[in-house]
Amino acid sequence: MGFKKVVFLLAVLLTFQLAEAQSRRIIAIPDINGYKTLKCDFHMHTVFSDGTVWPTVRVEEAWAEGLDAISITDHIEYRPHSKDVVADHNRSFEIASPLARQLDILLVRGAEITRSMPPGHLNALFISNANLLEREDVNDAIKEARDQGAFLLWNHPGWKAQQPDTTLWFEEHTYLLNNNMLHGIEVYNASEYYPEAIDWANEKKLTMFANSDVHGPMDVNDGHRPLTLVFAKSRTEGGIKEALFSGRTAVYFNNTLMGKSALLEPLFFSSLKYSDAPLRLTNGTSKVVNITNNSDVDYELVLVQPGVGLDAPESLTLKAHHVTPLNLNGNSEEIAKTGEINLYYSVKNMFTASDENLIVTLSFKNL
């Protein structure tokens, strides 16, 4: 038997070895307002830049963790393995693409334009040809991406290696913003949070991101990687693109959610289920509302103003996938005549700005 034939047979045999049974986690974050809530990570690397895994690993990880969409964003300008890994800038996408289709992971073609600050590193998403981004002048590279229809986001704006002490908005970023060359910003990268970024996002209408920027194998332990939640009209690449350009995202890391209150508030309430039967609370009696939290998020509530005519708990954690009783005690004669009871809670792990928590109103019919 010739050597070639042996090798062919081996290839057949070895595929058996790889076909191991597996299953996919479910990330329980609800859909809202008629949008699909897609769990996405738009920043990661492979051996085709300075990462240490093959592109298919990124798809397998995303599938196992329950993600909907990823983008492999290998550096254009930094390829330390190029002595051994010889391929152009589109190759990691091409390798990962068939597996992504098979596993129904949306794979967005992307690349990281990797320069010193300013403007720092930018991810170009939804490009058609990464090779054309290899340009000496950074603005030429960004323009090329823009002209390919790319969505451009500023990565880790406060990354200590580039900005040791501060997170600064440079004139260059204003230039990019004014020329349709900057559409989004990372509020969270890997394990770093940039408070300035969420406020810039609000002020300058930039779309917010939380991405893993993972280089080695993903290690999520019992938690979850940083995720960009995309509120899309459909679970398609087009749906994601439209949502990103429309600013409909929230960031999700370490049991914390950040974004616009118009998105966070329905996310909070869609996570919960409780009876809407009237409480009929009266002075001196107590009632319990059992709140079921079907999401993965532990919501941490702190009362922002005392209840009128009743005592409500000053703090309350609505634990993920648990039922938490809310105990209400009538403390005045007025309560028996109140038609609707409103409780105002600040959600300590939901932020609408760097110094602003989401305030939610828990409303219960009383009569």
Next chain:
Amino acid sequence: MGFKKVVFLLAVLLTFQLAEAQSRRIIAIPDINGYKTLKCDFHMHTVFSDGTVWPTVRVEEAWAEGLDAISITDHIEYRPHSKDVVADHNRSFEIASPLARQLDILLVRGAEITRSMPPGHLNALFISNANLLEREDVNDAIKEARDQGAFLLWNHPGWKAQQPDTTLWFEEHTYLLNNNMLHGIEVYNASEYYPEAIDWANEKKLTMFANSDVHGPMDVNDGHRPLTLVFAKSRTEGGIKEALFSGRTAVYFNNTLMGKSALLEPLFFSSLKYSDAPLRLTNGTSKVVNITNNSDVDYELVLVQPGVGLDAPESLTLKAHHVTPLNLNGNSEEIAKTGEINLYYSVKNMFTASDENLIVTLSFKNL
């Protein structure tokens, strides 16, 4: 300030300390056939017999673990703490009752008639007065329970301390059965499984139970205690009683389910969700059905006969709260003309008899 008044104030103060925020787990086992699937444990002890916890602890544990109903079944004949704990046989129920009402745990009044074998130990559930069960003759005690309308079950029929080598059905049990004095049997107790019991249950129309028989604090770690699943018309004490007398239970321990196929089969299928779109499988192509298992049970499937015209996996674990892909590959020209694809799997952790697994048919439209 007098001593009495101090004590009164302390009582008020100390209740604050006990009011700690908590939350309740959700046991994800679906409702079936229009019945509520209630998670129940009908065998446990307190300091009022030979247990080591106060009756309220049993209610708190049940609430935290997500149970619907329990019965405290203190021994009538064995009360080693009686020097210090001075009360009648109804007292543990009375103490636990207000908290059960408050936390919406159904508390069934019960007691354990505790004799040497035969007939061994029997739990009497739904009794009205446990004190009347204190009789010298065991049959008098059981008759009293029956006449109170009790459901009677034989506990741990193969308990090694009473039956070191065997699990035996005695004439006494036939007598009880024939005189409406025996209605159910424990198939599982604490950490012991009795294969004979499931077969007797099938043969003699006894209702099957899995109970914790817990004496100390319940320790469930990451798992769950042994549970009797009751398929009830309503989540009420009456609903449970009707279901028990009608034999509508399944036993659930260590990721294993046992019961009648008419109950286990819908339990299996109600746990799962997958698309019913036609597969359109053809020779040489492959299709994936993504099966979402929304229950707490990992279902372990083994193919019992090869697919006709297609290859299906020989074994497959449908992991709890995960999505598992079922990969099907067409291997004959006939498959393209097959209107419905049926796959026959044995569920290795679902039993209908001591030596019989539940067989399920996974059906998919193909055209």
Next chain:
Amino acid sequence: MGFKKVVFLLAVLLTFQLAEAQSRRIIAIPDINGYKTLKCDFHMHTVFSDGTVWPTVRVEEAWAEGLDAISITDHIEYRPHSKDVVADHNRSFEIASPLARQLDILLVRGAEITRSMPPGHLNALFISNANLLEREDVNDAIKEARDQGAFLLWNHPGWKAQQPDTTLWFEEHTYLLNNNMLHGIEVYNASEYYPEAIDWANEKKLTMFANSDVHGPMDVNDGHRPLTLVFAKSRTEGGIKEALFSGRTAVYFNNTLMGKSALLEPLFFSSLKYSDAPLRLTNGTSKVVNITNNSDVDYELVLVQPGVGLDAPESLTLKAHHVTPLNLNGNSEEIAKTGEINLYYSVKNMFTASDENLIVTLSFKNL
């Protein structure tokens, strides 16, 4: 067979059921300075006051968790179960005592004198007769304890139910202190930390405690209960008593240690193991010291002043039961001539006062 005989046989049989195999955790906190480091909890309740477990449960829990000594400190003045549990104040100790001896848990006889603030609640340890502490006047009760040779500690000085907004030292406490009626104070109770208490302990020479004050079954999950570490000349009741009166304790809760630096510093260094071979660090080279942490504590270090002639990590976590590399880089020509390298780190989870962390010096021979 008579009823009595049946019951006797049952008692024999049932003991089998209770004899389940178990094993005991090891709390890895090292001995120091020739003292045994005993892991102790001196505050807990049973059904004999307002707890909900039988006294033996406290011994079993302590054994399973790896503790050396406990004290059951049922309230003298507050016994809500007294209608059913009829016994004097020494009874919980008497019941727990044989099992403690069998399992080699040191059981200190104690009681909680339970009054409104001031002086609040005090635990009396090493008493000889708890019944004599039932006195109308609080000072009479405390004096009785003192005269029995008791060690007296002030429990939860900032407990919100008694001191809603503040933690205050009252004149009454000065009186107790001056009359040998107060020797220690809880710095941590259940899940509350009192910063004032550690500073009072330092200032007034009070012994520091962290206790569980557990009422229901102990639930430690993956962590550990609050512990008072006692540095004793011997693992005996006398050894503990001498250490408490000498102030040789540290408190340990949530991966945090508090105490005198003379005790915390050896605790830190006895937890670690690393080579004492000379580093021979020179300019432009780097050396690694592998530090093995054999304790249960994750030590979190922050550099308090830059290394001289070398770069050392600004922060470093010495993870429990792991080896952590300390990377040192020479950055000046001087370093090659330096005989000893000293690095000054603040240990963020070790406190010597409410606002002072332990500072440790990591010393390495260089030549």
Next chain:
Amino acid sequence: MGFKKVVFLLAVLLTFQLAEAQSRRIIAIPDINGYKTLKCDFHMHTVFSDGTVWPTVRVEEAWAEGLDAISITDHIEYRPHSKDVVADHNRSFEIASPLARQLDILLVRGAEITRSMPPGHLNALFISNANLLEREDVNDAIKEARDQGAFLLWNHPGWKAQQPDTTLWFEEHTYLLNNNMLHGIEVYNASEYYPEAIDWANEKKLTMFANSDVHGPMDVNDGHRPLTLVFAKSRTEGGIKEALFSGRTAVYFNNTLMGKSALLEPLFFSSLKYSDAPLRLTNGTSKVVNITNNSDVDYELVLVQPGVGLDAPESLTLKAHHVTPLNLNGNSEEIAKTGEINLYYSVKNMFTASDENLIVTLSFKNL
């Protein structure tokens, strides 16, 4: 600033990103008989054959998991990524080597000769040049390895893809064995156990291995990867080579140990610590020996013959890093005169042959 210079600066900056603080697990398996017990894995792949990680990942994983030595054994004949990854057969070793030196992981140069059965796949360890193993005839390849001084082991002898129903020893293997071309065999690979292999190892003096054969990122969850324990005179590559050629290994997977009793027995006893004080057991009394298990292995013991003059537990689990009490009860007058008590236990998770457990004798002085 030129493009080259930008790239250089980026390289500097990006290394910061990779320098994340980490720590290394400790695998607690004791040294025995004056040998170091080295934790090794001699079978794994990278992108340089059909793996999906960069070679440095294998070193990082080994370091984090607490291993001492690994061998990267990329296939000679099967390199599906060769279109993109262009390098010779020594390249994965060369890339991993500097990091291995820095992290003090012993990296053995190896390769997998990958042929159809017989002889199947063989790992060649301690080779000097993998490129020379690329030969059309399998025996030429193996001879080349032998002549480079290689240790040769037969991988996954019962791998289902090659041997669907059986595990067979072929004439070819006898030829290899007789010509110094076969020295070891995998008893365990990835998640498969081959009972035939342990018996062949005993019969034909082959060294036993358990290896991971990992292709993607290593995922050990809370457990450990399959390991070959090497009992070496020194923690050096030479030490390992001498031990392998001398047959001093044991295999360790899923809390199971296999090997020669001369190695397993001291491994068992070196894991344990208990007092050697005389028991002074007499008729009708009971004594407890507290056994501390300082290893990672839960040892599961079953009594193989009744104690003489005493009752000892029929089964006992010595839980890892816990203290387990062994309860002994004197049951005859003779026991008081017995100088030494010997208990014979079978260790259910230690095997010396496919159907033989290690038997250990627990000896205690009695007088």
